[in-house]
Amino acid sequence: MSAVMITRKVRKWEKLPGKNTFCCDGRVMMARQKGVFYLTLFLIVGTCALFFAFECPYLAVHLSPTIPVFAALLFLFVMAMLLRTSFSDPGVLPRALPEEATFIEMEIEAANGNVPAGQRPPPRIRNVQINNQIVKLKYCYTCKIFRPPRASHCSICDNCVDRFDHHCPWVGNCVGKRNYRYFYLFTLSLSLLTIYIFTFDIVHVVMRKYQLSNQREQTGFTVLEVLVCFFTLWSVVGLTGFHTYLISLNQTTNEDIKGSWSGKNRVQNPYSHKNILKNCCEVLCGPTYPSVLDRRGVMQEDSPVSAASAAPSSSSSTNPVPQTTVRTHTHINLNIKSRAITEGVGEK
Structure with a gap:
């Protein structure tokens, strides 16, 4: 039995590569491994529920009624920052289309020339100049693109993330260019809470x-909360202090671990303004960057079906379904010069 192609419209998030999960018709984007994220929710909500149920009534009467009010406001802010960090696109870069990947491969082969047999080809890198500092752009063999400055490929989500900081299982998402400030506000407010x-x-x-x-009322739940808060305090406050240090230097966790700007061989951080206040303002008060994925865009896809099931009925015989598919893609210009303009850099 022959088969015919039927065109149907699908959302682009359904065809995006990588290891992410999408909810609410592509509005929510998370990593597939979300078990630790649910543990984070349980610990925060459970601890606060015990505090509101057993401590707040007594403290509101015998000490001050503002205690539960301030705790509730702080709790709502923590949850808002957590969900904003977990449910957003961290700055995932789209992979090159087949035509773009072929063109880049041809450019690389032309630049490298013929490599003798038995010798390794030179590394696929490009150099750009940022604030009089040479920065190397590495080629991603998975996404088929030269990654922008400070971008890196997350092995867990299997995507390149712009200004990649780290993958955080506690929030169930990568932390990158578009959600780093919310991640920092989450850790800071959670420390205060x-x-x-x-x-x-x-x-x-x-x-x-x-x-x-x-x-004498029982204080068993209070002791349990004290123990949970005591062991949580060290890790959360320590994490907040570490990221405060990174923000003051305008540096990412990935760069700190790799020692990218450790000062060896006169390599300095080209993104630092040499001023703590300016670095903090740039990271925390800079512009909000839009997502480049177009997750909720519509594209057309061909689906093979049997000829019998695809046969038009009498009511639709006068309006046959066209079999020509018009594919739409989000065309991302990967030319280094155009990206350099947006990032404020020049190619060298």
Whole structure:
């Protein structure tokens, strides 16, 4: 039985490569490994629920009614920053189309020339100048593009991410150019919330112990919260301090681990303004970059079906379905000079 091609419209997020999951018709983008993210939600929501249920009623009456109000506002801000970090596109770069990949391969072969047998070809790199500093752009063999400055390929999500910082399993997403500030605000506000709950848990235990009333309520849940906050405090506050240090230098975690700007061989960080305030303003108060993926765009796809099921009925015989497919793609200009203009760099 012969088969015919039927054209149907699909969202572009359904055909995007990589190892990401999409929800809400492509509006939500996360990594596939989300188990630790659910643990993060459970720890934050569970600890705050215990605090509101057992400590806040007593502290609001005997100390101040503003304690639960401030805790609620801080909790809502933490959850907003967490969800904003986890559900957004971190700055994924689209892969080259087949035509673009073929053209880049031809350019590389022409530049390298004929390599003798038994010898390794030269590395696929390009040099650009940023603030009088030479920066190497590496070629990604998976995405078939020369990665922009500070971009890197995430092995977990299998995508190149612009200004890649790291892949964070606690938020279930990569941390990159488009969600780094929200990640930092999440860690900072979570540190404040943990310190806040930890402090008033201790205050609650002390007030219960030395109160003049003969009524002694159980404080078992309070002790549990103190233990959770105590062990969480070190990691969360330490992480916030580390990223505060990176922001003051305008540096990423990936660059710090690799020692990209360690000062060896007179290699300095070309992105640093040599001023802590300017670096912080650029990272935290800079423009919000739009996503380049066009996840919710529409494209057309051919689907093979049997001729019997595709036969038009009498009601539609006068309006046959055209079999010609018009494919639409998001064309991303990978020319280094055009990217250099947007990034404020010049090719050399």
